[in-house]
Amino acid sequence: MRYAARVSYLGTGYSGWQRQAQGRGVQEEVENALRSVTGRDVPVTAAGRTDAGVHALGQVISFTLGKEWIPDRLIMALNFYLPEDVSITGLCSVPDSFDARRSALWREYRYLIWHGNAPAPLLWGRAWWNKQRWDYARAQAACALYEGSHDFRAFCRTAECPDRTTRTILRATLHRRGQLSVFAVRGNAFLTNMVRIMVGNIDAVGRGRKDLSWISELLAGRCRDESAMTAPAEGLYLWQVGYGEGIPFSPKRVQ
Numbered sequence: 001m002r003y004a005a006r007v008s009y010l011g012t013g014y015s016g017w018q019r020q021a022q023g024r025g026v027q028e029e030v031e032n033a034l035r036s037v038t039g040r041d042v043p044v045t046a047a048g049r050t051d052a053g054v055h056a057l058g059q060v061i062s063f064t065l066g067k068e069w070i071p072d073r074l075i076m077a078l079n080f081y082l083p084e085d086v087s088i089t090g091l092c093s094v095p096d097s098f099d100a101r102r103s104a105l106w107r108e109y110r111y112l113i114w115h116g117n118a119p120a121p122l123l124w125g126r127a128w129w130n131k132q133r134w135d136y137a138r139a140q141a142a143c144a145l146y147e148g149s150h151d152f153r154a155f156c157r158t159a160e161c162p163d164r165t166t167r168t169i170l171r172a173t174l175h176r177r178g179q180l181s182v183f184a185v186r187g188n189a190f191l192t193n194m195v196r197i198m199v200g201n202i203d204a205v206g207r208g209r210k211d212l213s214w215i216s217e218l219l220a221g222r223c224r225d226e227s228a229m230t231a232p233a234e235g236l237y238l239w240q241v242g243y244g245e246g247i248p249f250s251p252k253r254v255q
Contacts, residue, residue, distance in 0.1 A: 001068045002098055005075075006090035006249045007046075007059040012125045012234065013085060017050045017059070026050075026086055030061065033081035037074070038065060047100045047241040048107050051193070053233030055126065058108075058240035060250070062100035068093075090249035103243055106170055108186040109195045110239045111231065116179045127180070128199075128235035134181070134206030139174055142205040142215050146172040146185065146198060151221035155198055156191035158224045165191060165221070174202070184239070197224075199231035 007030060015023030019031075027044065034042035047060040071091045078088045097103075112127035114120045119129045146169045153165040169187045176182075183199055201218065204210040210228070218227055243250040 001066075002062065002064050002094050002096050003069075003071075003074070004060060004062050004092055004094045004098060004100060004247055005078075005088050007061055008057050008087050008089050009055065009059070010085040010126075011050060011052070011054045011056070015052045016054070017046055017048075017056075023052075026056075026059075029083060029086050030078075030088075033078045034063065036081040037077045040066070045100045047104050048190070048238050050236075050238055051233060054236045054238070055234075056238040058249075059238050060100045060104070060241045060243075060247075062094065062098055062103075064096075092246075092248055094246060098246075100241075104241050105244065106186050106188055106242045107190065108184065108239045108241070109190070110185075110237045111183040111195060111199045112235045112237070113181040113183070113199070113231075114179055115181065120179070123180075125234050128232050130203065132203070132207050134203070135208060136174070136176060136206070138208070138212065139181075139202050139206035141212055142202050143172045143174045143183065145212065145215045145219065150219035152191055152194055152219070154218040154222040154224055154227040155194045155201075156224060157193040157230075160192040161224070162191070167191065167194070172198075186242075193230050196231040196233065196236060197227055197229075199235070200229040201227060203231065204228040 009026050014026050017026045019025045019028045042063050044061040044063040075088050075091050113130050114123055114127045115130050115133050117131055149168045151165055152167050167187055167189055171186045173184050
């Protein structure tokens with residue numbers, strides 16, 4: 001039987017989603033739980049790779065088991081063996097052809113920024129404490145420029161930059177709630193460190209250090225060293241992944 005599951009985790013104590021030669025990956029914890037429940041090795045495929053320190057609310061995985069399970073029972077069994085910072089929050093059976101990565105229509109990330117000269121203790125390790133305040137009109141205008149198909153070469157970690165760096169952003173928004181800013185970006189696929197570099201560039205524009213025309217130039221395929229900083233990992237969340245029909249915990253349309 002083929003299954004899809006939604007996984008939430010705090011990435012603070014992990015070296016990323018994937019199994020690591022050195023360090024602790026979230027994938028290792030999930031596959032260890034599956035082994036404890038089923039008595040055999042069960043490899044899983046994830047919708048997106050998250051880096052060290054990055055969190056997830058809606059990571060999706062797919063895997064195959066040798067027998068049929070009642071979804072609620074399998075969720076409870078897996079969560080019994082998972083650590084407190086990793087949880088299966090949804091699970092369903094899917095067609096044999098379903099693959100969490102290749103079947104995804106889009107992925108949405110959100111990035112949390114806390115502004116001001118004092119940190120927020122309850123958000124420590126879960127948001128970027130940015131001591132600078134932004135010009136929100138400029139920052140939101142920068143977000144709007146991200147939407148559409150562009151060459152995001154300047155938004156990718158140089159050592160892991162592929163030959164093809166064009167990506168399509170379906171939606172990019174910035175909302176403010178008091179001292180908290182939330183950047184939400186939805187796209188068909190993302191490059192390594194792409195969202196964190198997008199946030200770093202928004203920061204440069206919001207602080208008045210760069211003009212909006214600079215963002216437009218970067219989106220024409222400029223090099224990474226012409227871009228701004230990579231924002232810290234602790235503010236980033238893989239928020240949700242969209243699929244077609246048959247995945248009850250997947251949003252069905254672009255909102």
